[in-house]
Amino acid sequence: MFVHSISNIDKNAERESIPASFSSNSLGSEEGGSGIEDQNTQEELLRKISILNLLQQVASSANEANDVDSILQFSIDRICAIGNWKLGQVYLLQEEDESLSLSPICYCEENPSLKKFRRSLGQKGSIFSEKVQRERKPIWFTKIATSLEEGSRDLSLQAEIESAFALPILVRENLVGVLEFFSESRTPDPSFLEAITHISSLIGRVFERQDAENSLKNSQEQLRALSARLQEVREEERLLVAREIHDELGQLLTVLKIDITLLKNNIQKKDPEAFELFSDIRSMIKVADTAIESVQRIATELRPLILEDLGLVEGIEWYSRDFQKRTGIICDLRIRTENLPSEKEYSIAIFRIFQEALTNVARHAKANRIQVSLEEEPSLLLLRIEDNGVGMGQDRWKNHKSLGLIGMRERAVVLGGELTVLSKEGEGTSVVVRIPLRSSGLMEDRS
Known part of the structure; x- marks a missing residue:
C-alpha cells in the first residue's frame, strides 16, 4: 500500500501511459x-x-x-x-x-x-x-x-x-x-x-x-431544574412557616385575647365605675383582634390552607373574592374544568401564576375589572387572566428584569406548558397559560 x-x-504525478489506440498517429x-x-x-x-x-x-x-x-x-x-x-x-x-x-x-x-x-x-x-x-x-x-x-x-x-x-x-x-x-x-x-x-x-x-x-440546552435545563427545586423548597418553607404562625402565634394571640376579656369582666364586676380602665382594656382587645387578623392574613399569603385542604379551584375562588375585597377591582371568574391533576406541585404552580398575575394588575394596570377563566381544552388546561387597564408595551413585558413574569413563565415551563402575554398600551393585558393535563411525568423527570 x-x-x-x-x-x-x-501534482505532476506520473499517470498511466496512454493506450496505443489513442496515440497521435491514430488520431x-x-x-x-x-x-x-x-x-x-x-x-x-x-x-x-x-x-x-x-x-x-x-x-x-x-x-x-x-x-x-x-x-x-x-x-x-x-x-x-x-x-x-x-x-x-x-x-x-x-x-x-x-x-x-x-x-x-x-x-x-x-x-x-x-x-x-x-x-x-x-x-x-x-x-x-x-x-x-x-x-x-x-x-x-x-x-x-x-x-x-x-x-x-x-x-x-x-x-x-x-x-x-x-x-x-x-x-x-x-x-x-x-x-x-x-x-x-x-x-x-x-x-x-x-x-x-x-x-x-x-x-x-x-x-x-x-x-x-x-x-x-443542557445549561438551560439545569437552570430550569434548579429553579424548580428552589420553588419547591420555597413552597415547603412557606408551608412550614404558615403552619407555625397559624398554629403557634395564632393560638397565643387568641389565648391573650381571652385572658384580656376575662380580666375586663372581672374588673367590671369589682369596680363598675372604672370607665377609663375599661376603655384601655377594650383598646387592648382591638389590638389583639388586629394581630390575630394579621397573623391569619400572613399565614394565608404564605400558603393558603384552603389550597392545601380543598384544592386548586376552591383556592382560586377564595383568592378572587379576597382580591376583590382588598383592592376593589371586580374579578369575574369562570371555571369549566373537572379533570385537574391531583399533584400538589401542579396546583401550587397554577395558583402562584394566578396570584402573581392578579398582583401585577393591582400594582401596574390601573384596571377596575378582571376576567379570569379556567377551562379545559383537548389535553390542555387553559388559564386566562384579562384586565381592562392601561396595558404595556412589548419592551416592558419582554424585559429580562421583569422577575414576576419570568417566574410565572418558569412555573409554566416546569409543568411542560407555556405562558403568553398579549398587551398593547391603552388596551389592557391578557395573560394566557396553557399546561398539559398529563404532566405528572414531567414532575417525575424533574425530581
Whole structure:
C-alpha cells in the first residue's frame, strides 16, 4: 500500500501511459489532436466549476443545517458524485473508549461486492481511518488491496477499488470523526482533495455549533431544574412557616385575647365605675383582634390552607373574592374544568401564576375589572387572566428584569406548558397559560 499525505501529493504525478489506440498517429491529424486537447480543457474547466459549486453548496448547507447527519449525508453524496467515487462513509468517535464507529451515513454504488466490502469494514474496522485518527491529517492510500485481510481484499478487487482517501473531522483540534472514500482511480486530484479537506473543516464547524447548542440546552435545563427545586423548597418553607404562625402565634394571640376579656369582666364586676380602665382594656382587645387578623392574613399569603385542604379551584375562588375585597377591582371568574391533576406541585404552580398575575394588575394596570377563566381544552388546561387597564408595551413585558413574569413563565415551563402575554398600551393585558393535563411525568423527570 502506498500512502500520501495530502500536503505531499505530487501534482505532476506520473499517470498511466496512454493506450496505443489513442496515440497521435491514430488520431489522424493535428487538427484532431487539437480538438481532443480542447475537449480535455473544457472537461477540466467544468470539473473545477463543479468543485467550486460543491464548496458553495456545502458552505451554504453547513450554515443552514439543523443537525450534523444531514450535512454529512449531503457532503458524502455530492463528493462521490463529482469525484465519481464508488463508496463514501463516515466514522464517528465514541467518547466512551475513543474508538471509531461506522455510521449509517454513506454513499454506496449498487454493487453487491461493494456493499459486502463496506460491511466487512464495519465489522473489522478500517485501517485507513484508524491511521488518520492517529496522525490527524488527510491521507491518500493507493493499492489498498495489499494491506487488507483476505476477505476484505477479495471484495475490494471484485468491486474494482484501487485507492482510498481518509481525512479527519476536527473540532478545536479534537477529532470527532473521519470521512473515508474509495475509488478505482490510482492518481489523486490535488485540487479536489484540497476541496474535500475544506469541506471537512466546514463539517467540523457544524459539529462545534451543535456542541455549543447542546451545552447551552443542557445549561438551560439545569437552570430550569434548579429553579424548580428552589420553588419547591420555597413552597415547603412557606408551608412550614404558615403552619407555625397559624398554629403557634395564632393560638397565643387568641389565648391573650381571652385572658384580656376575662380580666375586663372581672374588673367590671369589682369596680363598675372604672370607665377609663375599661376603655384601655377594650383598646387592648382591638389590638389583639388586629394581630390575630394579621397573623391569619400572613399565614394565608404564605400558603393558603384552603389550597392545601380543598384544592386548586376552591383556592382560586377564595383568592378572587379576597382580591376583590382588598383592592376593589371586580374579578369575574369562570371555571369549566373537572379533570385537574391531583399533584400538589401542579396546583401550587397554577395558583402562584394566578396570584402573581392578579398582583401585577393591582400594582401596574390601573384596571377596575378582571376576567379570569379556567377551562379545559383537548389535553390542555387553559388559564386566562384579562384586565381592562392601561396595558404595556412589548419592551416592558419582554424585559429580562421583569422577575414576576419570568417566574410565572418558569412555573409554566416546569409543568411542560407555556405562558403568553398579549398587551398593547391603552388596551389592557391578557395573560394566557396553557399546561398539559398529563404532566405528572414531567414532575417525575424533574425530581
